[in-house]
Amino acid sequence: MTEEIREKKKEKTEAELLKEKLLINTESGAKTLAKDEIDKADEFCKGYVEFLDNAKTERDAVEYTLKAAIAAGFTEYDKEKSYKPGDRVYVNNRGRALMLCIMGKEGTKNGIRLGIAHIDSPRLDLKPNPLYESNDLALFKTHYYGGIKKYQWPTVPLALHGVVALKDGTVVKVRIGDEESEPCFVVTDLLPHLAVDQMSKAMTKAFNGELLNVLIGSRPFRTDDESESVKLNIMNILYEKYGFTEADFVSAELTMVPAGKARDVGFDRSMIGAYGHDDKVCAYPAVMAAFDTAVPEKTVISVLTDREEIGSDGATGMKSTYMADFIADLAKADGMELRHVMARTSCLSADVNAAFDPTYASAYESANACFINNGAVITKYTGSGGKYSTSDATAEFVAKIRRILDDKKVLWQTGELGKVDGGGGGTIAKFVANLNADVVDLGVPVLCMHAPFEIVSKIDVYETYRALYEFYNA
Numbered sequence: 001m002t003e004e005i006r007e008k009k010k011e012k013t014e015a016e017l018l019k020e021k022l023l024i025n026t027e028s029g030a031k032t033l034a035k036d037e038i039d040k041a042d043e044f045c046k047g048y049v050e051f052l053d054n055a056k057t058e059r060d061a062v063e064y065t066l067k068a069a070i071a072a073g074f075t076e077y078d079k080e081k082s083y084k085p086g087d088r089v090y091v092n093n094r095g096r097a098l099m100l101c102i103m104g105k106e107g108t109k110n111g112i113r114l115g116i117a118h119i120d121s122p123r124l125d126l127k128p129n130p131l132y133e134s135n136d137l138a139l140f141k142t143h144y145y146g147g148i149k150k151y152q153w154p155t156v157p158l159a160l161h162g163v164v165a166l167k168d169g170t171v172v173k174v175r176i177g178d179e180e181s182e183p184c185f186v187v188t189d190l191l192p193h194l195a196v197d198q199m200s201k202a203m204t205k206a207f208n209g210e211l212l213n214v215l216i217g218s219r220p221f222r223t224d225d226e227s228e229s230v231k232l233n234i235m236n237i238l239y240e241k242y243g244f245t246e247a248d249f250v251s252a253e254l255t256m257v258p259a260g261k262a263r264d265v266g267f268d269r270s271m272i273g274a275y276g277h278d279d280k281v282c283a284y285p286a287v288m289a290a291f292d293t294a295v296p297e298k299t300v301i302s303v304l305t306d307r308e309e310i311g312s313d314g315a316t317g318m319k320s321t322y323m324a325d326f327i328a329d330l331a332k333a334d335g336m337e338l339r340h341v342m343a344r345t346s347c348l349s350a351d352v353n354a355a356f357d358p359t360y361a362s363a364y365e366s367a368n369a370c371f372i373n374n375g376a377v378i379t380k381y382t383g384s385g386g387k388y389s390t391s392d393a394t395a396e397f398v399a400k401i402r403r404i405l406d407d408k409k410v411l412w413q414t415g416e417l418g419k420v421d422g423g424g425g426g427t428i429a430k431f432v433a434n435l436n437a438d439v440v441d442l443g444v445p446v447l448c449m450h451a452p453f454e455i456v457s458k459i460d461v462y463e464t465y466r467a468l469y470e471f472y473n474a
């Protein structure tokens, strides 16, 4: 090729120019990132992995985040105190939900900036009377929490997390099974040799909730000839280790979660596999965005909420008044009323979406799916069956978010949750929208959502952090 032809080649054709101007660039997002951006994503995710390993349940997440928040200068909110721009406060709701707030220069008068993620994840909760013995094995009865595919949970090593509240007011913390030196627990499954009947059933029939019993011991209490000596032996171990008795299970929150730690996935280490990405993968960016925000224009609140996986009911879920009550206190201090603050408030409902999975391509509509490594995903509406049960953000608000993200070169994409009429799901967005605020969902695409081992891309985690940070500081 001569120099002249080469020069000519560089000139774009009319079609190329028009394409650039009019059509969406469909090139993979990760390709557009500079190497140092990818390095930053990898570095950011080291902290995320540590968070994941310490925040499997909502209580774990609050405890771990609170310690870090106090170290980052947050103090407990006191409505009698007056605060100045840049002051950092927290509100801990029953150890299950946490709000981190940074006072803005404008206070609440032009609305606030909210980033809300949930810190509960699907799992197997113990029943109020869980311990039993059957054929010389000791087991726990469970009641699953959130939407799970039940067949995924047998033969997976499990850890026990939670608290037991005693009548005297003592709260005993339990966390056992994650370290290799500790024992783990397991839901059993039938061997294939004897599973002819089981395997001929529909999945929903073959695995029902009452089969999710957790094996926790097999040795009898040695000096006892009574029946149920295996159960007695287990209760004795629990009593010696934690100081509670069988009757105390009724006032406990104990849950079986997948044991072990988060791992890099792929030869290129581009992804993270772990339990509970939904929605710690947005909670951690929301926490870090708050930590890194110094003196914002508008008051900023990162909310780590609870009960999302079971519909957001309850005192610590987003249907509760706890967040609005706190905002009302902030408003009052500024001589404002809650309703005027909410009407001007904007919120990123930071939750995950279903990443396109080529193995199950038919569940997605690829032009409106989100993809691993294409950045934070904006989901204008969730819901199902003709946009039921969703808030559907306004065009104007989505435009505002696009502008903020594009101005700061945050990598983002858009996606619906799967095919129309293929199923569906919801987030906390609608509960915040019902307070008369602008809300849109933004978060990380996840593969194998709600499975014991979920997958995310490191780039997407970092870009979600950047999205939240730029939103807080815009």
Ligand code: MN
Pocket (backbone or CB within 6 Å): 118, 278, 279, 308, 351, 352
């Ligand atoms: Mn979620």
Ligand code: MN
Pocket (backbone or CB within 6 Å): 278, 309, 450
């Ligand atoms: Mn979920």
